[in-house]
Amino acid sequence: MAKYHSVGLSIPRLDSDDKxxxxxxxxxxxxxxxxxxxxxxxxxxxxxxxxxxxxxxAEKLPGVRAVITAxxxxxxxxxxxxxRFHAFLAxxxxxxxxxxxAAVAADDLATAEEALELIKVDYKLLxxxxxxxxxxRPESFVVSHEPVTEPQASSGDTTNIFDEVLFQHGDLDAxxxxxxxxxxxxxxVPVVHQGxxxxxxFVAWWDRPxxxxxxxxxxxxxxxxxxxxxxxxxxxxNITLNTTEIGGGFGGKIEGLYAPIAILLAKxxxxxxxxxxxxxxxxxxxxxxxxxxxxLKTGVRKDGTLTAIEADVVxxxxxxxxxxxxxxxxxxxxxxxxxxxxxxxxxxxxxxKASISAYRAPGGPNTAFAIESQIDEMAHNLNMDPIELRxxxxxxxxxxxxxxxxxxxxxxxxxxxxxxxxxxxxxRLPAKDERYLYGQGVAMGFWEGGGGPAGALALMEADxxxxxxxxxxxxxxxxxxxxxxxxxxxxxxxxxxxxxKVNTDIAPFAPESSGSQTIYAMGSAVMEAAENLRKxxxxxxxxxxxxxxxxxxxGEEDIFVAAQPEKRITLDTLYQYGTDQLGLxxxxxxxxxxxxxxxxxxxxxxVAEVSVDKETGKVRLLRxxxxxxxxxxxxxxxxxxxxxxxxxxxxxxxxxEEIQYTLEGQVRNPGLLDYRMPTANDLPxxxxxxxxxxxxxxxxxxxxxxxxxxxxxxAAVANAIANATGVRxxxxxxxxxxxxxxxxxx
Amino acid sequence: MQVNLKFHVNGTPVELTIExxxxxLEVLRDQLALTxxxxxxxxxxxxxxxxLVDGKPINSCLLLAVEADGxxxxxxxGLVANGNLHPLQQAFIEQGGLQCGYCTPxxxxxAYALLKHNPxxxxxxxxxxxxxxxxxxxxxxxxxxxxxSVAKVV
Numbered sequence: 001m002a003k004y005h006s007v008g009l010s011i012p013r014l015d016s017d018d019k020x021x022x023x024x025x026x027x028x029x030x031x032x033x034x035x036x037x038x039x040x041x042x043x044x045x046x047x048x049x050x051x052x053x054x055x056x057x058a059e060k061l062p063g064v065r066a067v068i069t070a071x072x073x074x075x076x077x078x079x080x081x082x083x084r085f086h087a088f089l090a091x092x093x094x095x096x097x098x099x100x101x102a103a104v105a106a107d108d109l110a111t112a113e114e115a116l117e118l119i120k121v122d123y124k125l126l127x128x129x130x131x132x133x134x135x136x137r138p139e140s141f142v143v144s145h146e147p148v149t150e151p152q153a154s155s156g157d158t159t160n161i162f163d164e165v166l167f168q169h170g171d172l173d174a175x176x177x178x179x180x181x182x183x184x185x186x187x188x189v190p191v192v193h194q195g196x197x198x199x200x201x202f203v204a205w206w207d208r209p210x211x212x213x214x215x216x217x218x219x220x221x222x223x224x225x226x227x228x229x230x231x232x233x234x235x236x237x238n239i240t241l242n243t244t245e246i247g248g249g250f251g252g253k254i255e256g257l258y259a260p261i262a263i264l265l266a267k268x269x270x271x272x273x274x275x276x277x278x279x280x281x282x283x284x285x286x287x288x289x290x291x292x293x294x295x296l297k298t299g300v301r302k303d304g305t306l307t308a309i310e311a312d313v314v315x316x317x318x319x320x321x322x323x324x325x326x327x328x329x330x331x332x333x334x335x336x337x338x339x340x341x342x343x344x345x346x347x348x349x350x351x352x353k354a355s356i357s358a359y360r361a362p363g364g365p366n367t368a369f370a371i372e373s374q375i376d377e378m379a380h381n382l383n384m385d386p387i388e389l390r391x392x393x394x395x396x397x398x399x400x401x402x403x404x405x406x407x408x409x410x411x412x413x414x415x416x417x418x419x420x421x422x423x424x425x426x427x428r429l430p431a432k433d434e435r436y437l438y439g440q441g442v443a444m445g446f447w448e449g450g451g452g453p454a455g456a457l458a459l460m461e462a463d464x465x466x467x468x469x470x471x472x473x474x475x476x477x478x479x480x481x482x483x484x485x486x487x488x489x490x491x492x493x494x495x496x497x498x499x500x501k502v503n504t505d506i507a508p509f510a511p512e513s514s515g516s517q518t519i520y521a522m523g524s525a526v527m528e529a530a531e532n533l534r535k536x537x538x539x540x541x542x543x544x545x546x547x548x549x550x551x552x553x554x555g556e557e558d559i560f561v562a563a564q565p566e567k568r569i570t571l572d573t574l575y576q577y578g579t580d581q582l583g584l585x586x587x588x589x590x591x592x593x594x595x596x597x598x599x600x601x602x603x604x605x606x607v608a609e610v611s612v613d614k615e616t617g618k619v620r621l622l623r624x625x626x627x628x629x630x631x632x633x634x635x636x637x638x639x640x641x642x643x644x645x646x647x648x649x650x651x652x653x654x655x656x657e658e659i660q661y662t663l664e665g666q667v668r669n670p671g672l673l674d675y676r677m678p679t680a681n682d683l684p685x686x687x688x689x690x691x692x693x694x695x696x697x698x699x700x701x702x703x704x705x706x707x708x709x710x711x712x713x714x715a716a717v718a719n720a721i722a723n724a725t726g727v728r729x730x731x732x733x734x735x736x737x738x739x740x741x742x743x744x745x746x
Numbered sequence: 747m748q749v750n751l752k753f754h755v756n757g758t759p760v761e762l763t764i765e766x767x768x769x770x771l772e773v774l775r776d777q778l779a780l781t782x783x784x785x786x787x788x789x790x791x792x793x794x795x796x797x798l799v800d801g802k803p804i805n806s807c808l809l810l811a812v813e814a815d816g817x818x819x820x821x822x823x824g825l826v827a828n829g830n831l832h833p834l835q836q837a838f839i840e841q842g843g844l845q846c847g848y849c850t851p852x853x854x855x856x857a858y859a860l861l862k863h864n865p866x867x868x869x870x871x872x873x874x875x876x877x878x879x880x881x882x883x884x885x886x887x888x889x890x891x892x893x894x895s896v897a898k899v900v
Contacts, residue, residue, distance in 0.1 A: 010842075012839045012840055012842060013839075013842070013844070013845070015847070016838070016839040016844055016847070017831070017839060018847075019844055019847030019850050020822075020831065020835035020836075020838050020839060020844065020847075020850060020854065021782065021822070021823070021826055021831070021835070022780075022781070022782015022783070022821070022822035022823055022850075022851045023782065024847055025781075026784070026848060028775075028781075028784075028785065029775075029781040031779075109772075110765070110767060194882075195880075195882045196846070196848075196882055197784070197786040197792055197794055197846070197848045197849050197880060197881070197882055198784070198786065198846070198848040199785075199786070245846075245847065246846060247784070247786075247846045247847070247848025247849075248845075248846045248848060248882050248883055250882070276785075278787075278788060279786065279787035279788060279789065279791075279792075475846070476845065477845060637842045638842070640842070640887075640888075641842050641845055641883070641884055641887075641888055644884060644885035644887045644888070645845065645882070645883045645884050645885045646885075647885060648885030648886070649882070649885075671787070671789055671791060672786075672787050672789070672791035672792050672880065673789070673791045677880055677882065679873075679876075679877040679878070679879075679880065679886075680872070680873040680876040680877050680879070680881075680886040680889070680890060681873045681874055681876075681877035683873075683885065683886055683887075685869075685887050685890070685891075686885050686887045
């Protein structure tokens with residue numbers, strides 16, 4: 001394996017000094033003179049016609065500078081009644097609880113809150129569709145998004161099934177007929193929230209009459225800018241989007257949900273406006289992860305050969321479609337295993353709930369819970385070790401994948417758990433205390449992620465350092481990894497590289513920081529920019545030293561002739577040559593423009609050990625080992641952190657988290673006391689195994705990293721509980737109540 | 747009606763005239779520009795706003811600023827001495843005890859308070875003390891290790 005001097009080191013995050021001092025500027029830390037505070041009025045009903053909105057009293061309250069409703073939204077040709085983003089303010093109908101109906105900007109928070117109480121909305125209550133069962137009844141009405149200002153763009157929908165897909169392969173009937181055992185179960189996963197600790201925040205300021213500047217902690221500066229251009233009809237060039245530090249996103253902050261509210265208020269008030277969501281706003285009506293019902297039927301032969309898989313996925317998308325997650329949940333079900341045939345049907349169904357969005361490996365945990373629970377039950381029925389059954393059926397690296405994909409490492413990540421002693425082969429943990437049941441479970445998962453395209457610039461900087469200009473955001477420590485990539489490519493240490501995040505006016509296009517693509521795709525652009533700059537530096541140095549570029553070697557602060565190290569020129573001198581009036585060249589600028597990369601399925605496997613309290617049904621996670629193939633570990637410290645964080649989010653989907661809706665579409669637990677996220681006290685240390693299977697397409701062989709770890713643990717925990725209790729729990733979260741009832745009815 | 751507030755923040759005497767409905771968190775962030783202390787929920791559930799009041803960790807979103815009158819407040823900005831990081835801050839950096847960094851100031855304050863009265867806690871004591879501070883990025887693993895590493899040093 002190649003020896004690297006920077007790539008592969010566990011360097012602490014470059015931004016960690018600012019962050020431990022409390023000096024990093026997050027969305028709500030950004031201040032402007034004369035900045036107003038915004039609040040929006042959420043709909044108290046899941047479905048209602050808005051007959052009238054009276055804002056007069058609110059407008060007259062001293063300190064209120066602007067009030068807006070849907071009437072203030074500019075009329076645009078490209079209005080899309082199916083878009084969540086176009087529904088940032090309810091028009092004729094409010095279609096979920098918490099949807100903004102009006103908004104105010106005031107001198108301070110107390111005045112803004114008081115103003116909201118003075119807005120009178122006359123609602124006509126309409127029946128509510130709170131579940132997919134209701135939505136699919138033929139007599140049910142269609143969740144409507146009819147607009148008030150663009151009557152020509154009526155949705156015209158006739159069914160609550162927004163989208164349907166069917167994937168088929170092989171002869172399903174024959175494959176089931178040739179099976180010795182067939183299993184059929186229905187698995188449900190509830191709505192959960194991404195749970196980032198920093199709420200959505202938006203600051204907008206019209207610095208010129210036709211130009212608006214926005215600051216927000218979004219995952220995608222260009223994605224957010226595109227959304228604003230599309231929703232408000234503002235030309236892209238008239239929007240400057242700055243990303244602040246981001247206090248977690250996990251897919252929930254990709255587009256920037258409510259910047260249009262801040263922008264319209266800022267326009268009307270002629271002052272900068274800041275809108276910060278409350279936690280209640282977040283849990284009611286940001287964009288959580290979907291509820292899914294997966295009916296799954298699979299077949300297997302006596303020798304453990306998997307045969308056929310049939311599935312019916314009902315995906316609750318809330319009041320608006322997300323566009324792709326349902327498709328992925330459905331088509332990912334057979335992935336990784338050698339099935340002979342499948343038939344997979346997916347339906348994306350509209351309900352009067354907050355519409356869903358991405359959450360770290362969107363839908364991956366939902367898919368994994370279903371398929372990995374079922375394969376585990378198969379193994380139990382066959383009296384086979386669950387790892388053995390999986391290894392027998394997983395695809396090998398030797399098997400050709402479609403051209404657009406790189407090879408995976410499914411067997412390797414699973415085998416690593418066995419090799420590192422994470423798996424107890426007797427498959428029955430000894431009881432340590434009579435009150436408790438002990439069990440272990442295993443599960444597989446994968447995620448493909450994104451692959452760009454992406455652009456970056458590398459600049460020679462004064463005093464011989466290097467500046468990387470880019471328009472992506474640092475969610476996961478990726479800037480540190482990219483500094484290591486740039487340093488490796490340039491031949492200096494990472495401390496010589498300055499990562500400069502710049503706004504959408506300055507940065508070359510950057511993909512959103514999602515789909516685990518930042519190191520994989522953005523890192524490739526950074527590497528290309530660094531290579532391009534390095535060549536220019538070497539050419540200029542060679543010209544100066546009167547040698548050939550290939551004779552040169554890079555030092556930390558200078559370039560020298562490899563065979564005559566005393567013959568050297570400092571990097572700062574080269575910088576001067578490119579900037580001085582008497583200089584010899586133009587400024588030294590490297591360009592990186594990386595095209596879309598191949599899909600790179602990255603596999604993860606997990607073993608969980610639990611204890612179950614027979615008297616209370618309480619589950620305690622005792623041990624969790626997560627094994628993942630990362631291609632090349634650019635920064636192992638960062639990767640461990642990613643794997644630990646993803647694992648814990650997944651465990652939490654298994655055991656604790658659920659946004660609970662009533663049949664009226666109301667959220668029963670819109671606060672962090674009742675929406676139960678794990679604390680330090682709920683968890684053990686999380687063990688990680690990092691595998692580096694060679695890949696070709698990412699920088700130094702890296703592949704997607706951030707998301708795969710969240711996929712398998714949810715199922716590993718469920719399988720451990722089944723192993724401990726002898727009961728299969730098919731509905732998440734597996735609460736003490738469900739366990740207690742399950743044990744009693746055994 | 748405005749009220750007078752007199753207290754110490756990070757060792758410095760502060761006198762303010764404020765609206766009585768303001769929380770300590772609002773006063774720290776909006777009036778004193780100490781934005782290291784974060785708001786994550788506003789209801790005392792997430793711990794992002796943890797500061798010390800006379801050495802005790804509290805959720806500053808739940809305390810009216812007037813209740814802090816006459817008291818000594820320590821925020822994350824107060825951990826740094828003469829520009830140098832506190833060993834706990836250094837440990838968070840070295841051990842990878844932070845990712846997005848939003849919970850970090852609150853987490854540091856809870857850990858700091860723990861080490862003040864229990865300089866050598868075991869992992870269970872650390873988990874118990876940090877259970878009021880939610881982190882969504884790290885799974886807590888490296889945070890616990892960071893605090894442990896300082897416990898050994900102190």
